[in-house]
Amino acid sequence: MAMAAEAAPLNYFLHSDGPASLPTMHLGWVFTAVVVAVLAIIALLLAGALFRKRTLAAPRTVGRENEGMRWIYIGTGLSTAALFALAVYMLITLDKVAQPTQTPAxxxxxxxxxxxxxxxxxxxxxxxxxxxxxxxxxxxxxxxxxxxxxxxxxxxxxxxxxxxxxxxxxxxxxxxxxxxxxxxxxxxxxxxxxxxxxxxxxxxxxxxxxxxxxxxxxxxxKAAAPASEPDVAAGRKFFIEQCAGCHSVRGTEAGGKHAPDLTHLNSRRMLAAGLLTNTAEHRIEWITRVQALKPGARMPAFALTPGETAALSAFLSTLD
Ligand code: HEC
Ligand SMILES: [Cu+2]
Incomplete structure (x- = not known):
């Protein structure tokens, strides 16, 4: 497995792992470089203006104003050309990431x-x-x-x-x-x-x-395996009564559509959209303490008796 899930997995500025994100990463670098260069140029010009020695009351000569205007034309021209080049580069990048080069699998x-x-x-x-x-x-x-x-x-x-x-x-x-x-x-x-x-x-x-x-x-x-042991059957019954209004488990009567499908719950690495790792303990912790773990989540917390906990655990552990 690649290390993408480890340190700083959302860092997209220094890492790209596919052709749909590589062109935008490069775009980000170029824009940053241009912005830093503009900042440096302005800072240098400003410093130059601040530290330049003034000649007091120099007699005005005709034509000096025009020389000043020339620099305004040059500055405006250069920045317009740079902005235009960046706009073209951005459009090319947008086009590159719009469609894949191969037909999607x-x-x-x-x-x-x-x-x-x-x-x-x-x-x-x-x-x-x-x-x-x-x-x-x-x-x-x-x-x-x-x-x-x-x-x-x-x-x-x-x-x-x-x-x-x-x-x-x-x-x-x-x-x-x-x-x-x-x-x-x-x-x-x-x-x-x-x-x-x-x-x-x-x-x-x-x-x-x-x-x-x-x-x-x-x-x-595949659908879920049929309940083989009494504990699993009891857990499954509890699940149909308490959880099936929201959740589906294919192969059972549970057909709820507006909560995660749990048919192969244990094939997933995480629970509740990345909140907890998917272990037997966390599954029960989630069911009994939903509102403490993820306040506002669209699932009520359940107060389970030890018998219900054992049965539900047994049933959930069959959902591979
Ligand atoms: C009112 C609807 C509702 C009921 C009833 C309900 N759930 Fe949920 N359940 C949800 C929703 C919505 C989520 C997703 C919550 C989230 O991640 O924000 C969820 C998430 C889960 C998850 C995590 C799934 C995953 O893929 O991460 C498990 C496990 C779970 N429920 C088990 C149960 C069990 C067992 C019961 C019955 C004791 C139950 N739920 C009852 C709505 C419900
Ligand atoms: Cu959001």
Whole structure:
């Protein structure tokens, strides 16, 4: 796995990991260099003007004013040319990142909710479509088309090392593409303030070899395994009664559409849009202390008896 998920995973100014973000990174460098150069030139001219010795009451000669005007023409001309060159460079960059050079390997539809991400893998064959949440797997080295929409307020999708950001606006579908040059985990984040838990609305993009990506897709398409042990069956019953209004687990009666699909919950590295690592302890902690961990989250906290905790844990642990 690449180190993208480690130190400063959102640092896009010094790192790019794909062709959709490389041209904009270079654009940022060039703009910064020009801005610093302009600042330095102005500072030098200002210092020159401040420290220049004045000759007091020099007799005015005809023609001196015109010499001053000449410098104004030169300055305006140079800055106009520089700004024009930057504008052209920016348009070329925009054109470069607008479309991938290869045909996209697949299309993914991401829907933003307060404060998590629904991820749908499209397919011409409806039986091969599947839904997951907060973790987007892609094949390495291939462009992936991302369709972006919102279920509530305006959000913005941004995986800074892979592509620029795009807004997700209710009633509208925006599009972008991204591509990862190396296998690894790439952090993403909502970057349009969307309410209380905006900061805890992260996601991960996992770039995999074609074989691993295919295996992941095949596993995601499967329904949950039937309950084999009594504990699992009890947990499943509790889940259908208490959680199914919001959550889906394919292969059970739980068909809620407005919360993360939990069919393959344990295939995900993180819980609740990047808030906690996905461990058995954290899953129970999340369910019992939601409102303390992520105040305002659209899920109520549950007071579980020890028996319910054991049953629910057993059921959740089967969701691989
Ligand atoms: C009122 C709707 C609702 C109910 C009822 C509900 N949840 Fe949730 N659940 C949500 C929402 C919304 C989220 C996403 C919260 C966020 O990340 O901001 C969530 C997140 C989760 C997650 C994290 C999923 C992930 O991929 O990160 C788990 C696990 C979970 N719920 C389990 C349960 C269990 C178990 C129950 C029943 C005891 C339950 N939920 C009941 C709405 C609900
Ligand atoms: Cu947000």
């Amino acid at each position: 697949l299309a993914v539809t991401v829907t933003a909710y307060d404060w998590w991400w629904k991820v749908e893998y499209d397919d011409d064959d409806p039986s091969r479509r599947f839904v997951t949440a907060n973790e987007i797997h892609i094949p390495v080295g291939r462009p992936v088309r991302v369709r972006l929409q919102s279920a509530d307020v305006i959000h913005a999708f941004w995986a800074p090392r892979l592509a620029g950001k795009t807004q997700m606006i209710p009633g509208l579908q925006n599009r972008q593409w991204l591509q990862a040059d190396a296998e690894g985990i790439y952090r993403g984040q909502c970057v349009q303030f969307c309410g209380l838990q905006h900061a805890h609305m992260g996601f991960e993009i996992v770039a995999q070899s074609p074989v691993a990506f295919q295996a992941w897709q095949d596993a995601q398409r």
